[in-house]
Amino acid sequence: MSLTIKSCYALRGLYELYKLQNEQNQNNEKNYISIFNISENTDIPNEFLAKIFSELKRAGIVDSGRGKFGGFTLAKNPEEVKLSEIVEALEVPLNSYDCVTKGECVNQDTCPADFVWRRVQKAIFDELSKITLKDIIEYGERKGNVSPI
Amino acid sequence: MSLTIKSCYALRGLYELYKLQNEQNQNNEKNYISIFNISENTDIPNEFLAKIFSELKRAGIVDSGRGKFGGFTLAKNPEEVKLSEIVEALEVPLNSYDCVTKGECVNQDTCPADFVWRRVQKAIFDELSKITLKDIIEYGERKGNVSPI
DNA sequence: TTCAAAACATACATAGATGTCTACTTTTTA
């Protein structure tokens, strides 16, 4: 499990999605937010964000509606989405440094260190499992409330 | 703090250094092992390993002697070397994805997720702090004793 | 004093991951 800017974009995008949904949702109807709107507010490149959300949909983290007035919506309550899910959905390690990215070792038979990467892998996963999208939202809102002087 | 194949090479290299030192050290004299010898036994590219060991020396993890019969030697007892030291000595995050590699966020003021990367960063460091070079050596020796049929 | 073997220093090459951009297709609503 690697950690790239994709995960960062995903969290910021999901946070923005939540915010826009709540702003516009006066009468509690199901509403979709377009990628364009999210990227506009976050300065995340439009097309890259589209890719990311497409992957998040496949993982069941967001739902989408096509066509006019389509867009994305959160598929679950924020407290039900663990960050480990999000990161796992996005970060697909495919390069050759298996020992560090996958926590697996190419020289299985001789490598005296493979257990290290497995332990690190697990440590990352465990830490990410303790955090939910709700924590992100609360943290972001607290931060947003700090008015700059 | 990123994790690349450098860290992997370092651990395998240090393990090999320890082994060669003990094989050759019949009468407990200080003896140096050359990079050439280590890379020969581990299939780690010679010059790359040289770079890695040079960084390990700067971090005080190995000592070196120049000239003929020079080479490298462990600077401390294996149980005194935490893996967090080794990884920190090698993995210098310099790319632009500060939020994920350095645990710092470029958009400090608005990012609702920077605390996540700090926590992950810490989780990795904490896990690596619990493991020493001695653990690597013991694990490697156990593994080496398993005779393939 | 000379040679060989080693660390040390540095610059260069390259592949592959990563991120960005462009264009096109399909779907849906008004």
Next chain:
DNA sequence: TAAAAAGTAGACATCTATGTATGTTTTGAA
């Protein structure tokens, strides 16, 4: 039927980890 959105595919650019090559300095021994 037009507009706005997701979805899809692929080209392109860039960055950086990795590996290579070359040369310099140091040291011990013959």
